[in-house]
Amino acid sequence: MKINKKLVLLLMVAFLVSIVAGCGGAATKTETEKTPAPAKEPIKIGLNVELSGGVASYGTNCRNGIVMAFDEINKAGGVNGRKIEYIVMDCKSDAAEATNVAARLVQKQVVALIGPLVTGSVLGATPIATQNKIPLVAPAATALPATVDEETGKTKEFVFRTCFLDPFQGGLMGNYAADTLKAKKAAILMDTSTDYAKGLAQAFKESFTKKGGTIVAEEGFVKGDKDFKSTLTKIKNKAPDVVYVPGYYNETGLIAKQARELGITVPLLGGDGWDSADLVNIAGAKALNHTFFTNHYSPQDNDPKVVKFVQAYKAAYKTTPDAFAALGYDSAYLVADAIKRAGSTDGVKIKDALAATTNFTGVTGTFSMDQYHNPVKSAVLIEMVDGKQVVRTKIKP
Amino acid sequence: MYEFFQQMLNGVSLGSIYALIALGYTMVYGIINLINFAHGDIMMVGAYVGFFSIAILGVGVVPAMVFAMLACALLGVVIEKLAYKPLRNSTRIAALITAIGVSLFLEYATIWLLTPQQRSFPIGTFPEKNYYFFDQQLVLTNKDLFVLVAAVALMVLLQYIVKHTRIGKSMRAVSQDMEAAMLMGINVDKTISYTFAIGSALAAAAGVMVGVYYNTIDPLMGIIPGLKAFVAAVIGGIGIIPGAMMGGFVMGILEALVSGYGSSLYRDAVAFAVLILILLFKPTGIFGKDTGEKV
Numbered sequence: 164m165k166i167n168k169k170l171v172l173l174l175m176v177a178f179l180v181s182i183v184a185g186c187g188g189a190a191t192k193t194e195t196e197k198t199p200a201p202a203k204e205p206i207k208i209g210l211n212v213e214l215s216g217g218v219a220s221y222g223t224n225c226r227n228g229i230v231m232a233f234d235e236i237n238k239a240g241g242v243n244g245r246k247i248e249y250i251v252m253d254c255k256s257d258a259a260e261a262t263n264v265a266a267r268l269v270q271k272q273v274v275a276l277i278g279p280l281v282t283g284s285v286l287g288a289t290p291i292a293t294q295n296k297i298p299l300v301a302p303a304a305t306a307l308p309a310t311v312d313e314e315t316g317k318t319k320e321f322v323f324r325t326c327f328l329d330p331f332q333g334g335l336m337g338n339y340a341a342d343t344l345k346a347k348k349a350a351i352l353m354d355t356s357t358d359y360a361k362g363l364a365q366a367f368k369e370s371f372t373k374k375g376g377t378i379v380a381e382e383g384f385v386k387g388d389k390d391f392k393s394t395l396t397k398i399k400n401k402a403p404d405v406v407y408v409p410g411y412y413n414e415t416g417l418i419a420k421q422a423r424e425l426g427i428t429v430p431l432l433g434g435d436g437w438d439s440a441d442l443v444n445i446a447g448a449k450a451l452n453h454t455f456f457t458n459h460y461s462p463q464d465n466d467p468k469v470v471k472f473v474q475a476y477k478a479a480y481k482t483t484p485d486a487f488a489a490l491g492y493d494s495a496y497l498v499a500d501a502i503k504r505a506g507s508t509d510g511v512k513i514k515d516a517l518a519a520t521t522n523f524t525g526v527t528g529t530f531s532m533d534q535y536h537n538p539v540k541s542a543v544l545i546e547m548v549d550g551k552q553v554v555r556t557k558i559k560p
Numbered sequence: 561m562y563e564f565f566q567q568m569l570n571g572v573s574l575g576s577i578y579a580l581i582a583l584g585y586t587m588v589y590g591i592i593n594l595i596n597f598a599h600g601d602i603m604m605v606g607a608y609v610g611f612f613s614i615a616i617l618g619v620g621v622v623p624a625m626v627f628a629m630l631a632c633a634l635l636g637v638v639i640e641k642l643a644y645k646p647l648r649n650s651t652r653i654a655a656l657i658t659a660i661g662v663s664l665f666l667e668y669a670t671i672w673l674l675t676p677q678q679r680s681f682p683i684g685t686f687p688e689k690n691y692y693f694f695d696q697q698l699v700l701t702n703k704d705l706f707v708l709v710a711a712v713a714l715m716v717l718l719q720y721i722v723k724h725t726r727i728g729k730s731m732r733a734v735s736q737d738m739e740a741a742m743l744m745g746i747n748v749d750k751t752i753s754y755t756f757a758i759g760s761a762l763a764a765a766a767g768v769m770v771g772v773y774y775n776t777i778d779p780l781m782g783i784i785p786g787l788k789a790f791v792a793a794v795i796g797g798i799g800i801i802p803g804a805m806m807g808g809f810v811m812g813i814l815e816a817l818v819s820g821y822g823s824s825l826y827r828d829a830v831a832f833a834v835l836i837l838i839l840l841f842k843p844t845g846i847f848g849k850d851t852g853e854k855v
């Protein structure tokens with residue numbers, strides 16, 4: 164009993180101490196809120212990115228792009244006369260951790276959040292951004308629910324993205340096949356095990372048929388398949404002008420190789436899942452001639468803005484920037500631009516400025532925000548020529 | 561019409577790959593009545609040994625195949641000694657479950673050691689040539705011929721070893737009655753080791769060929785072909801060497817026809833439906849004889 168009494172006393176003391184400490188903390192907080200920051204104090208922006216875990220490479224490259232952009236902006240004098248201070252935190256490729264990180268960044272009084280990269284983690288961070296009325300810019304969340312509530316169809320007020328949605332590039336490719344490649348008949352061979360490829364195929368079909376084309380064959384495969392010859396033989400006999408193959412490079416590389424072996428010489432088309440150095444190793448440079456795919460951006464682009472970005476990035480990080488780095492770079496400039504146009508660091512005003520973005524020019528293209536907070540932007544069309552990516556054109560929506 | 565012939569060619573070339581893998585499966589089963597579910601994964605290890613021989617040592621396809629066969633023969637013997645031998649007198653289901661364990665162990669040990677990344681062979685490993693017939697209507701590649709010839713040659717070799725050599729004779733004796741064979745002075749342990757060595761070497765040869773044929777290898781490449789080869793072995797009559805060959809071709813052609821004239825997505829479903837039908841109506845397979853249980 165004696166021990167128990169002592170323990171209770173100890174607990175009570177600990178409890179009181181914690182209350183006092185808590186009060187102290189709260190007091191200082193209200194104090195800082197009361198005194199408005201002097202005009203020359205830096206603007207804080209939070210980076211909630213994946214620096215470890217499954218998609219660490221996406222987050223790291225994106226962070227590099229964002230940091231480079233903010234350093235450039237600061238060197239040029241900052242925004243509205245104030246420097247930008249970025250706070251980088253790792254959300255460990257985990258949706259729950261993304262929520263925590265967003266909350267911690269909000270406590271540090273950031274005025275905007277950039278990241279996370281993958282859609283699942285963006286969904287985790289969204290409630291924090293919405294409750295605190297702080298805009299969140301997702302650089303690479305390509306799935307629909309990131310900015311739109313799928314149940315109600317309503318746009319999420321404080322969430323924006325700088326990348327296009329997956330199916331969007333399928334529609335662009337459909338237009339390109341009909342308009343530029345003058346195709347009348349198309350065959351589709353899609354990876355039916357991913358929503359990504361199915362979405363691309365659906366969008367391609369819609370835009371291609373709208374232009375008067377017909378789909379002569381619709382075939383599928385699943386991730387991990389190795390032998391496509393029977394399906395390709397069937398497609399060959401339908402004599403299409405183009406074959407659209409949305410999927411990832413492991414399978415599409417083999418499809419390109421086997422299609423050429425079977426004597427299918429018509430253009431093969433794909434999406435950003437094709438983008439990998441391994442594509443050439445799997446299919447061989449020769450088989451890939453006369454193949455085209457869409458992407459967010461290409462480091463081979465001759466656009467002066469892209470050339471400048473690639474040079475600066477290479478100088479800073481000794482490697483070629485990928486699409487994530489480019490999207491991060493654009494997201495950073497987009498946020499800075501919105502703060503400038505808002506003329507304020509108030510979350511709601513920045514949000515309104517982001518929603519009103521028109522003709523913002525970044526390295527991943529020029530875009531305006533639509534009502535769903537998705538950028539309406541062009542995709543880069545890449546042709547494979549002897550194993551090298553060559554930028555053919557930018558397809559406008 | 562040409563489309564049909566092309567589909568048959570596609571089927572035969574796919575079927576020779578299944579046949580190649582099924583040979584080792586069926587041989588091990590024939591001798592010790594164990595369905596070695598790790599067979600597909602030994603094939604994967606063989607493909608990796610072949611890959612590293614070609615990519616690092618810079619040897620050609622045939623020496624790479626020899627290296628892979630030697631390495632996997634050793635691996636097969638070690639697996640048998642560590643995993644299956646202690647279970648020789650326990651139930652067959654225990655050995656079967658152990659085989660699945662070995663299979664998972666090989667898959668994930670490879671992922672742990674070599675990353676799950678897909679790898680592709682260096683350019684020019686296998687100089688490819690396409691042969692066109694009938695005004696480009698029919699296409700055959702030298703890879704198809706290579707795999708077909710290799711499958712037939714290995715089948716003949718295996719049949720010769722089992723039927724006409726001393727070790728083959730002891731294998732057959734062990735398969736008929738292990739205890740009686742032991743009493744006749746046959747070294748059962750050694751015979752079973754040989755069986756695993758030969759079976760695993762066959763898997764390795766298949767692995768290198770599959771790797772070169774599709775130009776890609778990954779740690780899980782053995783699962784689906786392993787299962788399909790198992791079906792092929794059952795169709796042909798498990799334990800019967802020419803049956804494995806036949807079963808492989810049946811499977812390959814069936815898959816080609818389903819993809820070509822039905823839907824490509826039903827291909828695997830049809831393959832496994834055939835397994836169920838065979839097991840229901842003729843469990844001994846095409847070449848199997850209904851011998852009944854010996855009492």
